[in-house]
Amino acid sequence: MSALPGSDYAKARIAGLSYLNPAAPEPWASFVEQIERVRPYLGDLERWIETLKHPKRTLIVDVPIERDDGTIAHYEGYRVQHNLSRGPGKGGIRFHPDVTLNEVMALSGWMTVKNAAVGLPFGGAKGGIRLDPKSVSKGELQRITRRFTSEIGIIIGPDRDIPAPDVGTNEMTMAIMMDTFSMNRGGTATGVVTGKPIALGGSLGRxxxxxxxxxxxxxxxxxxxxxxxxxxxxxxxxxxxxxxxxxxxxxxxxxxxxxxxxxxxxxxxxxxxxxxxxxxxxxxxxxxxxxxxxxxxxxxxxxxxxxxxxxxxxxxxxxxxxxxxxxxxxxxxxxxxxxxxxxxxxxxxxxxxxxxPDVLANAGGVTVSYFEWVQDFSSFFWTEDEINDRLERIMVGAFNAIWQIADEKQVSLRTAAFIIACHRVLEARAERGLYP
CATH class of the missing domain: 3.40.50.720 (NAD(P)-binding Rossmann-like Domain)
Known part of the structure; x- marks a missing residue:
């Protein structure tokens, strides 16, 4: 979680503050505090709680490209897999000038909770590059995306970790990532990312x-x-x-x-x-x-x-x-x-x-990403009405379950969502045991 010595971000970290908002704690600190608030409700699973405060895998990559003027530029990229106990990692890729490892760690943790809270068979992951997409040409952005995909290709895959769009990325970013991964693999792998164009296996309604x-x-x-x-x-x-x-x-x-x-x-x-x-x-x-x-x-x-x-x-x-x-x-x-x-x-x-809370309110995107992933595996695609109906059922069901826990335990909806999610993740962790 290092930063360049003397940088504004480094100074902010020393002060325990966020570069994005000096009045707020760092995102990872916020996530850990949210996890701690669930501790009293975990019962026997409390012995596993530290699992949620330690990302399973953190990858920091250098992303060098040749710019249009012939110079070489380097960008720093990340992919964090927070927890894979319930399935492959799932989470977006963010291109933004303020992306930091601390932020990506927190976002991956929130993805773990989000996926478990709505019952999706995924773990949590997230990625990003510290980059302003508007500061580079279209060709440069494509080269950055391809090099980044190649660098993180050692840990992603349709059954390992499935990226998706986030801030600063879109359908075309996912198309380039899918193509790059497929070329390196030697065969088309539509399921390696979600949020793709419809022509490449994307889902209606995504x-x-x-x-x-x-x-x-x-x-x-x-x-x-x-x-x-x-x-x-x-x-x-x-x-x-x-x-x-x-x-x-x-x-x-x-x-x-x-x-x-x-x-x-x-x-x-x-x-x-x-x-x-x-x-x-x-x-x-x-x-x-x-x-x-x-x-x-x-x-x-x-x-x-x-x-x-x-x-x-x-x-x-x-x-x-x-x-x-x-x-x-x-x-x-x-x-x-x-x-x-x-x-x-x-x-x-x-x-x-x-x-x-975010782990419930904005879970619609990853839910339809799940639908896209399933459709890619089966090569059988649903109509937009079917997608929206399935999304409605999952979101309403998750909302009602979380509301019931909040009412029973007299806690906030956020804490209730974390209670449900942490139970699901830690139960999977306990059942799988430790290897070796």
């Missing part, structure tokens, strides 16, 4: 799946709290594949999306934002900057808007204790991974604000 899962869990939470969707005010941070799709589904349900934000703009319109128009603007311009259907607002004021649903769907560590004190919503639905720090979680709970 692109919308994470945002759809966010909406499904928000709707179920609203049903339990008797909060009507019709006319409900919604605030969404992040307007990409998760936040944008989630906002569209809220809009279609009759809710009023009053504020949206991405890396370029933070906008509000109390009368309700035309979400299809905002999505069309982003598709044409690349961001919300210049969208005329809402007014600019300060980011801290954004977090204090009064609403029924707040959906953080950007990066981790966004809801800090300071922001949690000012949030005015009924329900937080975590579209992003790790957006709420443990201390902020406690503040929201004490204030009576329900948090639908």
């Amino acid at each position: 692109r919308e799946a994470t945002g759809r899962g966010v909406f499904i869990t928000a709707r179920e939470a609203a049903r339990h709290l008797n909060v009507p969707l019709e006319g409900a005010r919604v605030v969404v941070q992040g307007f990409g594949n998760v936040g944008g799709i989630g906002a569209r589904l809220f809009h279609e349900s009759g809710a009023r999306v009053i504020a949206i934000a991405d890396h370029a703009a933070t906008l509000v319109n109390e009368a309700g934002i035309d979400i299809p128009a905002a999505l069309a603007h982003v598709a044409a311009k690349g961001s919300l900057a210049g969208f005329a259907g809402a007014s600019a607002i300060d980011i801290e004021d954004f977090w204090r808007l009064e609403c029924e649903f707040l959906v953080p769907a950007a990066l981790e560590g966004q809801i800090t204790p300071q922001r949690a004190e000012g949030i005015r919503t009924r329900i937080v639905v975590e579209g992003a991974n790790g957006p709420t720090t443990p201390a902020a979680d406690d503040i929201l709970r004490n204030r009576g604000i329900l948090v639908v």
Whole structure:
């Protein structure tokens, strides 16, 4: 978990803070604290809890390429397999300038919990490259992706570890990864990644799946709290594949999306934002900057808007204790991974604000990735309606099971999800035993 001596990130680590958000603890520290909160509920499985605080395998790779101008550039990449007790690793690949090993470790841990919480036969993994995709050409990005895939190829595979898209990556990234792995293997292996183009074995409904899962869990939470969707005010941070799709589904349900934000703009319109128009603007311009259907607002004021649903769907560590004190919503639905720090979680709970945790709320993506993986193995593909119906059943079933545990044990939905997931992972670990 080293960083370059003297770098801003190194200094932040010494202080025990996150470079992404100086007011938040490092992501891995947040994950470990969440695991510790489950200890009292593990019974005999408590003897295995340290398993969850030690990633099974961590790979750091150098990714050198020749740039278009003939110079050689090096990028640092990671693939972390947190736990493989219940099946092959599963988790995305992130291309972002702030990617760190600490972050990838935490994201892999959350994937372990997420997959177990919704009952998927996967372990947890995650990967990334410290890179701004916008800073390189299309050809350079392809060469980076191919070299990175070759470097991590020693630990990935359809029955070992299956990457997927994440921040800064997309269907074409997965196509390049699949092709590179297949060329090195000497035969087409469509199941090595998910989130692929349809023509290469991708699944219908995959692109919308994470945002759809966010909406499904928000709707179920609203049903339990008797909060009507019709006319409900919604605030969404992040307007990409998760936040944008989630906002569209809220809009279609009759809710009023009053504020949206991405890396370029933070906008509000109390009368309700035309979400299809905002999505069309982003598709044409690349961001919300210049969208005329809402007014600019300060980011801290954004977090204090009064609403029924707040959906953080950007990066981790966004809801800090300071922001949690000012949030005015009924329900937080975590579209992003790790957006709420443990201390902020406690503040929201004490204030009576329900948090639908990331390991449940954004599990729609990995659930449909599971469907894609199964379809690739069988070479038999389902319709989009079948995909959405299966997703609905799994997400609603997982939500109800987690809600029941939360009610029985009088804990938060996050702790309830971790209780279910940790029991499943540690039971598998105990049954398998230790080798040698």
